[in-house]
Amino acid sequence: MSNPIPEMPLHSLTMEELEESLRSLGQPSYRAKQIMEWAYQREKRVESWEAMKNLPVTLRSSLADLHPIRLPEVVTVSGSKDTTQKLLLRLHDGELIETVLIPASPALYGEESDRRTLCVSSQVGCAYGCKFCASGLDGWKRHLSSDEIVSQVLLAEKISGERINNLVFMGMGEPMANYKNWLQAVSILNAPWGVGLGARKMTVSTSGLVPRIRDLADQPLQIRLAISLHGASDEVRSQIMPVNQKYPVGELMEACDYYGERKKQMITFEYILIEGVNDAPSEARLLAERARGLRAKINLIPYNTVEGLPWKRPSEAVQEEFLSILRDRGIAATIRREKGHDIDAACGQLRRRVSAELESPASLR
Numbered sequence: 001m002s003n004p005i006p007e008m009p010l011h012s013l014t015m016e017e018l019e020e021s022l023r024s025l026g027q028p029s030y031r032a033k034q035i036m037e038w039a040y041q042r043e044k045r046v047e048s049w050e051a052m053k054n055l056p057v058t059l060r061s062s063l064a065d066l067h068p069i070r071l072p073e074v075v076t077v078s079g080s081k082d083t084t085q086k087l088l089l090r091l092h093d094g095e096l097i098e099t100v101l102i103p104a105s106p107a108l109y110g111e112e113s114d115r116r117t118l119c120v121s122s123q124v125g126c127a128y129g130c131k132f133c134a135s136g137l138d139g140w141k142r143h144l145s146s147d148e149i150v151s152q153v154l155l156a157e158k159i160s161g162e163r164i165n166n167l168v169f170m171g172m173g174e175p176m177a178n179y180k181n182w183l184q185a186v187s188i189l190n191a192p193w194g195v196g197l198g199a200r201k202m203t204v205s206t207s208g209l210v211p212r213i214r215d216l217a218d219q220p221l222q223i224r225l226a227i228s229l230h231g232a233s234d235e236v237r238s239q240i241m242p243v244n245q246k247y248p249v250g251e252l253m254e255a256c257d258y259y260g261e262r263k264k265q266m267i268t269f270e271y272i273l274i275e276g277v278n279d280a281p282s283e284a285r286l287l288a289e290r291a292r293g294l295r296a297k298i299n300l301i302p303y304n305t306v307e308g309l310p311w312k313r314p315s316e317a318v319q320e321e322f323l324s325i326l327r328d329r330g331i332a333a334t335i336r337r338e339k340g341h342d343i344d345a346a347c348g349q350l351r352r353r354v355s356a357e358l359e360s361p362a363s364l365r
Ligand code: SAH
Pocket: 132, 133, 134, 169, 170, 171, 172, 173, 174, 175, 205, 206, 207, 227, 228, 230, 270, 272, 301, 302, 303, 304, 305, 306, 347, 348, 349
């Protein structure tokens, strides 16, 4: 790119940071409130400084230089309004990411639910190289900046015309490896002047970066924690998740215990069932023990096929047996029957590419 990348785009700023910036321009701090209203209030959400009509023109142009607005471009929208929708976004440097909107699902959440969940990406690619996951297949490219994380929510609400009331950081990348930008984005998404989404409505998933789990435990935000466990013993987990060599299961469990204690929360273990790898009854029994010690609940996820990877999901009978071993031991466990499989938008299927069937222009409603 010929232009240097601007440091502080508008959507990466907190109210205090914007006030500080305005002060340095000799402007009153109430301007910050006006600007955040233009940026985040649902009836406004403007996408240019020119549109902020109550700001002096000269101020608008200084701010446009200091804090550009750079929402990603929506390349494609796949799926339909009442099913899982996947947005392919092009970032300012041409990199591609995906964000997935999952509408309410009685099958998942019981009853009629108005839950609209967005699955948010945190990096371009992923460095952790879990053996079963599409996101890590092409390696790690870069972190997302905080405005790139925030923008996914703004664009998903714009495209769907609906308010998102649940966020899961389970898209491409490892949020905990991009901790600083990710946490800044969370505070903007959470702030009353920002997107205004309760921290309890956000879940961060991690492959188990122990020091960051502890850092987050010490933050006041009541964000929920999900661990990509996928193996209850070091033997099984290390085979499929290289991160386990650095932070083995025992250390991970201690960090989870710390998190649960600090937040007074139940945490979730995600456990993909992969045939012949981690689906043995002995692994289920060990998993139950781990979960009981922590009062964790377990989400079993039948493996979603990834092109180019050899793994398969076990038969339904094996899945059910695994589930009943957990339940017989009093563990809260469910099998997640996922949406979005057919459009490669399910867990672990997100990758940095434009699939052939998606190469039509976005339908912007
Ligand atoms: N890097 C973080 C956040 C991504 S979450 C993490 O790993 O937790 C994506 C979730 O999808 C993780 O739980 C991951 O383990 C799971 N996943 C990856 N590949 C999958 C696949 N092929 N089928 C089902 N789930 C998968």
